[in-house]
Amino acid sequence: MIIVTCYKCKRKFNLEEQEIADGLAHLGKPNAKYYPGRCPNCHAQTKISLKGLKLPPPTTPLVVEAAAAEEAQAGESTPEEAPEGD
Numbered sequence: 001m002i003i004v005t006c007y008k009c010k011r012k013f014n015l016e017e018q019e020i021a022d023g024l025a026h027l028g029k030p031n032a033k034y035y036p037g038r039c040p041n042c043h044a045q046t047k048i049s050l051k052g053l054k055l056p057p058p059t060t061p062l063v064v065e066a067a068a069a070e071e072a073q074a075g076e077s078t079p080e081e082a083p084e085g086d
């Protein structure tokens with residue numbers, strides 16, 4: 001677990017090593033020196049130094065699913081399933 005402080009809004013958020021490893025694999029930069037951690041509050045990207053971090057191997061299938069889910073969310077938001085009344 002890594003605690004990151006957003007450079008923009010100064011909020012602290014947590015990143016899992018696994019999340020970073022998967023993110024780097026998704027970016028195609030497994031040997032990058034920095035990881036662009038996205039702030040859940042303001043969505044700014046904060047550079048996180050990976051120096052000295054031991055990252056686990058990426059779980060590729062999960063990354064693909066997450067990316068697909070993100071793409072789906074990027075489109076128009078669909079309303080939740082309406083409860084059926086009879």
Ligand SMILES: [Zn+2]
Nearest residue numbers: 006009039042
């Ligand atoms: Zn922020």
